[in-house]
Amino acid sequence: MNVENIRLINFRNYHSINVNFNKNINVFIGKNAQGKTNLLEAIYMCSAGKSFRSNRDKDIINFEKKEAYIGANIKNERFEKFVEIKLDREKPKIIRINRSEIKSFKELNTGLSVVVFSPDDLKLIKDGPIERRTFMDQCISQLKPVYNYNINRYNKILFQRNNLLKSSRQNKDLLSLLDVFDMQITKIGTSIIIERQKFLDELYKSCKTIHHNLTMNKENLSLSYYSNVPMSNNRDEIEKVYFNLLKKNIKRDIEYGTTEIGPHRDDIIFNINGKEVKIYGSQGQQRTLVLTLKLSEVDLIKNQIGTYPVVLLDDVFSELDEERRKYLTRLFNEIQVFITVTDAVDIRSFGNYNKSIFFIENGKLEKRC
Ligand SMILES: Nc1ncnc2c1ncn2[C@@H]1O[C@H](COP(=O)(O)OP(=O)(O)OP(=O)(O)O)[C@@H](O)[C@H]1O
Ligand SMILES: [Mg+2]
Numbered sequence: 001m002n003v004e005n006i007r008l009i010n011f012r013n014y015h016s017i018n019v020n021f022n023k024n025i026n027v028f029i030g031k032n033a034q035g036k037t038n039l040l041e042a043i044y045m046c047s048a049g050k051s052f053r054s055n056r057d058k059d060i061i062n063f064e065k066k067e068a069y070i071g072a073n074i075k076n077e078r079f080e081k082f083v084e085i086k087l088d089r090e091k092p093k094i095i096r097i098n099r100s101e102i103k104s105f106k107e108l109n110t111g112l113s114v115v116v117f118s119p120d121d122l123k124l125i126k127d128g129p130i131e132r133r134t135f136m137d138q139c140i141s142q143l144k145p146v147y148n149y150n151i152n153r154y155n156k157i158l159f160q161r162n163n164l165l166k167s168s169r170q171n172k173d174l175l176s177l178l179d180v181f182d183m184q185i186t187k188i189g190t191s192i193i194i195e196r197q198k199f200l201d202e203l204y205k206s207c208k209t210i211h212h213n214l215t216m217n218k219e220n221l222s223l224s225y226y227s228n229v230p231m232s233n234n235r236d237e238i239e240k241v242y243f244n245l246l247k248k249n250i251k252r253d254i255e256y257g258t259t260e261i262g263p264h265r266d267d268i269i270f271n272i273n274g275k276e277v278k279i280y281g282s283q284g285q286q287r288t289l290v291l292t293l294k295l296s297e298v299d300l301i302k303n304q305i306g307t308y309p310v311v312l313l314d315d316v317f318s319e320l321d322e323e324r325r326k327y328l329t330r331l332f333n334e335i336q337v338f339i340t341v342t343d344a345v346d347i348r349s350f351g352n353y354n355k356s357i358f359f360i361e362n363g364k365l366e367k368r369c
Contacts, residue, residue: 001076001112001307002336003043009069010062012038013363022356025332027347028340030360036340039360040116040312043338046072046083047112047142047310049095049105053120057087066090074112076307083110105149113142113301113309117316121290125278129267136268139297140199143304147195154188157181158264166257178250185262186242190235192263193227200225200268202304206296214288214327219272221292226267228260291324298331308335315340317349325349 002023008014013035028036037053041060044052051060061068068087073080086094095102102108123131141148161181168174204223211221225231229242245261246253253259270277270289277289301309311331317339320328331337332353341347347357357368 001074001310003046003112003310004073004075006039006042006046007069007071008039008042009067010065011042011068011070012060012062014038014042015062015363017363017365019358019365019367021336021338022354023336025350025353025355026336026338027350027355027357028338028360029342029344029347029357030340031342034360035363035365036360037118037314038363039365040314040338040340042070043072043310043312044114044116045070045085046074047110047114048138049085049093049108049110052116052118052138057093058089061087061089072112074110076111079111081111083112105145105152107145108148109145113305113307114312115294115297115301115309116312116314117291117294118312118314119316119319121294121316122286124290124293125270125281125286129265132268133264133266135293136196136199136266139203139300140195142301142309143199144195147192150188150191150195154185154192154263157185157188158259158262161185162258165253165259168254168257174254175250182243182246185259186239186246189229189262190239190242193229193231193238193266194235196227196263196266197225197231199300202300203293203296206299206303207292210295210299211288211292214292214324219285220274221289222271222274224269224271226269227263228265229262288324291320291328295328298335311335311337313337313339315342317341318343329353 003021005018005020007018009016028039030036041051041053050057054060066089070085072083074083082098084096095108097110124135137148137151141151161178164171164174164177164181171177200223207221207223211219229238229245232238232241242261246259249260272281272285272289277285281289298309298311308331317325318341329350359366359368
């Protein structure tokens with residue numbers, strides 16, 4: 001799978017560019033604040049339909065303009081697709097695949113999977129559970145676009161339920177109204193929980209091997225899914241228990257105006273040699289774990305979709321030690337990678353791999369070789 005070409009108009013600090021990429025390694029060299037991450041963001045958007053660093057599409061439109069455009073040719077062994085995204089400050093976003101507009105996130109399958117490595121990834125271990133839920137959601141959505149649709153619906157219903165809880169004093173029909181919400185929310189919530197559990201089971205299989213390799217068999221990683229809705233093998237059973245838990249918590253929910261039970265409280269717990277990494281892990285152990293998770297995501301996509309994803313390495317390559325660099329570069333023969341660096345010296349690490357080098361300065365791109 002690879003991105004052959006991208007066109008950007010008024011996308012962040014790019015006014016107009018049209019660039020063909022190498023099917024293996026693409027290195028973007030540039031000083032700070034020149035547009036390296038912006039370009040990776042544009043590539044990512046062709047896969048997910050949204051950015052990996054902003055939830056507001058309008059942020060992406062050039063400060064001085066009203067509209068922005070991304071167009072990309074995506075190719076794999078089976079198909080070629082032309083993905084286009086049009087953003088407008090006053091209108092909803094338009095996404096087109098092969099010139100026909102997609103109407104909902106359910107249809108958002110651009111045929112491009114992307115895994116991003118960025119310095120922010122450490123948050124995945126160190127910060128609160130929202131980071132880990134976002135990680136799960138982004139990964140699963142790539143494998144199953146309908147999951148993303150379910151997440152959006154879940155969040156909408158949750159928001160409405162919480163509003164209802166807050167207005168409870170004025171609302172005589174609260175309990176019967178809540179029943180309607182709870183029936184919907186437990187249905188979608190259960191689908192989300194089942195998908196997350198399935199995903200983490202699969203992820204763990206490849207994490208175990210990769211982590212053993214990265215730590216020379218010295219460390220034992222385990223990973224567990226935390227949800228306040230008890231899991232079972234039976235979907236109806238989960239839904240029933242979940243529904244009853246919502247009922248049980250109703251007094252508390254009304255008191256706080258929020259919903260306590262559900263996948264919006266999920267988390268992942270990582271342990272190394274039986275100790276929780278978030279609390280006891282060293283900086284190095286946390287970095288290794290992040291690398292493990294990302295490489296496992298690459299594996300998972302390859303196993304489930306059949307082709308490797310495109311990999312975006314934002315500012316991380318130069319941070320890795322020799323061993324980990326070697327581990328990563330082994331993939332470079334088979335996948336398309338986009339690497340940002342601030343210093344041309346770093347190019348030496350890519351040795352004889354097939355590569356193109358681009359210099360980026362103030363939203364302008366120049367191919368050097
Ligand atoms: N909507 C926008 N319109 C115009 N410029 C923008 C917009 N959003 C961000 N920028 C600018 O784009 C510039 C480049 O940002 P980018 O994050 O791509 O830098 P970078 O090359 O990755 O730098 P670093 O090495 O520091 O990570 C920044 O100066 C930023 O202010
Ligand atoms: Mg950057």
